[in-house]
Amino acid sequence: MNIRTYLLGASLLLAACSKTIDTTPAEVTVDIPEITLPENAGGEQTATTTFTTTAPWSVETSDTKAVPEWIGVSPRSGNPGTVTLTVTAKENDTPNERTAYIHIQTGGITKSIAVTQKGDGTLPQGQSIYEVGPVRDTIIVKLRSGKDYRVDIRQGSDWVVPQYVSKGEKFDSLAFFLTLNRTMDDRTAQIRISDPKGGYESGLTILQPSAALDIHLDLGRVQLPTGGIGSDAAAQWVDSLFVAGFDNGGNLLFTRSIPQVTEQSLRFRVLPPDAFIRNFYPSARIYVVANSSDVLEGFSGTEAEFVNRKDTAATKLFGSDGVQPPLTARVYGDLRFGSNDVAVNLAHVTALVTFKVFFDPEWDATPAIDHLSIGGFSSWGYLFTAASDGQEPPRATAFNPAIEPNGNNQYLFYAYEESRLVLTVKAGGRYYQGVAPDILKRGYKYTFNMRLCEDGNCKPSSESGQLTKAAADREMTVYMKPLE
Numbered sequence: 442m443n444i445r446t447y448l449l450g451a452s453l454l455l456a457a458c459s460k461t462i463d464t465t466p467a468e469v470t471v472d473i474p475e476i477t478l479p480e481n482a483g484g485e486q487t488a489t490t491t492f493t494t495t496a497p498w499s500v501e502t503s504d505t506k507a508v509p510e511w512i513g514v515s516p517r518s519g520n521p522g523t524v525t526l527t528v529t530a531k532e533n534d535t536p537n538e539r540t541a542y543i544h545i546q547t548g549g550i551t552k553s554i555a556v557t558q559k560g561d562g563t564l565p566q567g568q569s570i571y572e573v574g575p576v577r578d579t580i581i582v583k584l585r586s587g588k589d590y591r592v593d594i595r596q597g598s599d600w601v602v603p604q605y606v607s608k609g610e611k612f613d614s615l616a617f618f619l620t621l622n623r624t625m626d627d628r629t630a631q632i633r634i635s636d637p638k639g640g641y642e643s644g645l646t647i648l649q650p651s652a653a654l655d656i657h658l659d660l661g662r663v664q665l666p667t668g669g670i671g672s673d674a675a676a677q678w679v680d681s682l683f684v685a686g687f688d689n690g691g692n693l694l695f696t697r698s699i700p701q702v703t704e705q706s707l708r709f710r711v712l713p714p715d716a717f718i719r720n721f722y723p724s725a726r727i728y729v730v731a732n733s734s735d736v737l738e739g740f741s742g743t744e745a746e747f748v749n750r751k752d753t754a755a756t757k758l759f760g761s762d763g764v765q766p767p768l769t770a771r772v773y774g775d776l777r778f779g780s781n782d783v784a785v786n787l788a789h790v791t792a793l794v795t796f797k798v799f800f801d802p803e804w805d806a807t808p809a810i811d812h813l814s815i816g817g818f819s820s821w822g823y824l825f826t827a828a829s830d831g832q833e834p835p836r837a838t839a840f841n842p843a844i845e846p847n848g849n850n851q852y853l854f855y856a857y858e859e860s861r862l863v864l865t866v867k868a869g870g871r872y873y874q875g876v877a878p879d880i881l882k883r884g885y886k887y888t889f890n891m892r893l894c895e896d897g898n899c900k901p902s903s904e905s906g907q908l909t910k911a912a913a914d915r916e917m918t919v920y921m922k923p924l925e
Contacts, residue, residue: 467496467548478530478558486530490543490554493523498547500526509541512556530558536565563612564634568644574720575622575652575778581606582645584613588636597630601647622649623715652718652778654695658684658707658729661786663768664884666793666855675787676702678768682729683737686776689724691744692717694776698738722776729785731768769883788884791855794877795887796864798850801894808869810846815854816863858883864891866921873897875921888916897923 472491479486499518502509513529526543533539543554564582571580584590592603592615600620607614615634622628630647663670663678670678682699695711726744730737740747768787796815800807856862861879865872877889892899899920 467494467550469494469498469545469547469550469552471545471552471554473554475555476528476557478556480559480562484532486532486558488528488530488556489525490528491523491525492545492552492554494545494547495521496548497521498524498545501544501546502541503544504539504541511539511558512541514543528556530556533558533560536560536563561612564643564645566641566643568646570646570648572648573619575650576718576720577621578619578649580617580619580645580647582615582617582634584615584634586611586613588639588641590615590641591633591635591637593633593635595631595633597628597632597647600628600649601630601632603632617645617647619647619649621715621718622652623712623718625651625653625710625712627651650778651712653710653712654686654776654778655710655780656684656686656695656697656708656727657780657782658682659782659784660702660707661784664786664788666789666791666884666886679731679787682731684727684729685737685740685747686711686725686727687744687747688717688719688722689726693741693743693747694722694725696738696740720778725774725776727772727774727783729770729772729787731787788882790883791857792860792881792883793886794854794856794862794881794889796852796862796877796889796891798852798864798866798891798893800868801892801899804893804895810850810866810868811870812865812867813846813852814865815852816865856881862889864889864919864921865924866891866893868893872924873921874924875919877917877919890916890918891921892918893921897921 470493476488476490478488497518497520500514502512502514504512511531511533515527515529516524528543538557538559540555540557543556545552545554562583563585573580586609590613594601594603600622602618604616604618605613606616617632627648627650630645630649632645632647633642634645635642660675660679663675679702682697682702684695684697684699686694686696688694692714694713694717697709697711699706699709728747767790769790770785770787772783772785774783798810798813858881859879860881862877862881863874864877865874867873873893875889875891877887881887
C-alpha cells in the first residue's frame with residue numbers, strides 16, 4: 442500500500458464518520474380514538490379510520506381475550522404516511538355490547554383505538570328497570586325468535602297489558618301497553634319473561650309515577666300602591682287564597698281553595714283532568730287570588746274566562762270593614778308531575794293613579810275649571826273612583842266619569858292594570874283632553890301632571906319625566922289638547 446492509497450482511505454473513513462445520525466422519535470396521530478358501531482341488525486359490519494405515522498407501523502387487536510375473534514383489521518402493517526384502516530366486525534348476536542382495541546405500534550410507541558359494537562337489542566337476562574311517565578305509554582322489548590316464551594305479570598296486571606306486535610325470522614317484538622296513572626299514588630309492575638327449555642329468564646320492573654302535581658306555594662312580598670310589604674310580613678295581608686293552574690293552551694289543570702293560610706295548606710296535591718294530563722307542562726300559568734269572594738270556588742272554565750271574571754277582585758279595598766285587600770299574582774313557569782315549587786309575589790289588583798291638573802304659567806288669565814271627567818278602557822271594564830292616599834276604600838266600584846272639581850285640582854282613583862286613561866277638562870268655555878299611556882302595573886302609584894295651555898301648544902318643561910313600569914312611582918307630564 443502506498444502513501445496515496447492510505448490517505449484516500451483515511452479521507453473516506455473520516456467522511457463516513459461525519460454523517461448526522463437521525464434520532465427524531467417516531468410519531469403517530471390518530472384521527473378518531475373511538476369507533477362505535479350501530480346496533481347490529483344482522484350480518485357483518487364495517488367501518489374505517491385514518492391515522493398518520495412517521496415510521497413503519499403494525500397493528501394488533503385485543504379485548505378481554507388475548508386476540509378477539511369478532512374483529513378484523515386490514516391492512517395490518519405498512520410504511521410511513523397516512524393510512525386508512527378498514528375494521529370488520531362479525532354479527533353480535535347477544536344483547537350485550539362489546540369493545541375491542543386496535544393498537545398501532547411504530548418506533549417504540551403505541552396508540553390505541555377503541556371499537557365498540559352494540560348488542561342486537563334483545564332483552565338481556567337478569568333484571569331490567571323501566572322508568573316511565575304517568576301518561577299512557579308503550580314499552581317494546583325485542584326477543585330472539587324461535588323460542589317458546591312465557592310472560593308472567595306478577596304485579597300490575599290491572600294496568601299493564603302484554604301483546605306481541607310482530608314475529609320475524611330473527612326477532613320477535615313484545616309490547617307492554619301501560620294505562621294512564623290517574624291515581625294519587627306511584628305504582629310498580631313486576632314481569633317475568635322466560636323460556637324454560639332454553640334456560641332464558643329476564644325480569645322487568647316498570648315504575649310509573651302518579652300524574653298528580655305536588656304544588657308548594659312560597660309567598661314572597663306583597664306590593665301595595667302605598668308601598669311594598671316584605672315576605673316576612675306578607676302572610677299578615679292574606680286571609681285566604683284561591684289558586685288556579687292552566688296549561689299553555691288555556692285549559693284548566695286544577696283549582697285549589699285555601700280558606701286559611703298555613704305552611705301546611707300552602708303544600709297540596711292536585712290531579713289534572715284526564716284529557717289534559719301530560720308528563721310536562723311547558724309555560725303553564727298559575728293564578729293566585731288572595732282574599733277573594735267565595736264564588737271562585739266553583740270555577741271550571743278556561744284561562745280567558747278566569748281572567749275576565751270581576752269577582753276575582755273583592756269590592757272592598759285596603760282592609761276596610763276588617764276585610765283584607767284583594768291581592769293577585771300571575772306566575773309563569775313549567776310544571777311537571779311530582780314536586781313543583783312556585784314563588785308567589787302578590788300585588789294589589791289595582792294601581793293608585795293621581796291626576797294633577799294645572800295651567801301653563803304663560804296663560805295670562807287662568808280660567809276656572811267648570812267640568813272634569815275621567816274615562817278609561819281596561820280588560821276589566823271599569824275603574825274605581827274617589828280614592829285617597831291613605832288606606833280608605835273608594836266610594837263606589839262602578840265608575841262614574843263625572844268628578845266634582847276641587848280646590849287643589851288633584852284627583853286620585855284606582856285603575857286596573859294596563860288601563861288607558863283619558864282626562865277631559867272644560868275650562869273657560871273650552872274643552873281640553875289628554876290621554877295617559879297604558880303603562881299601569883297593579884300595586885303601584887302613578888302621577889300624571891295634566892298640563893293645559895291656552896293655545897294647546899305647551900312647551901316642554903323640566904316637569905316631564907319618563908314613567909315606566911320599572912319606575913312606577915315617578916311622575917309624568919301629559920299635555921292636554923283643545924277639542925275643536
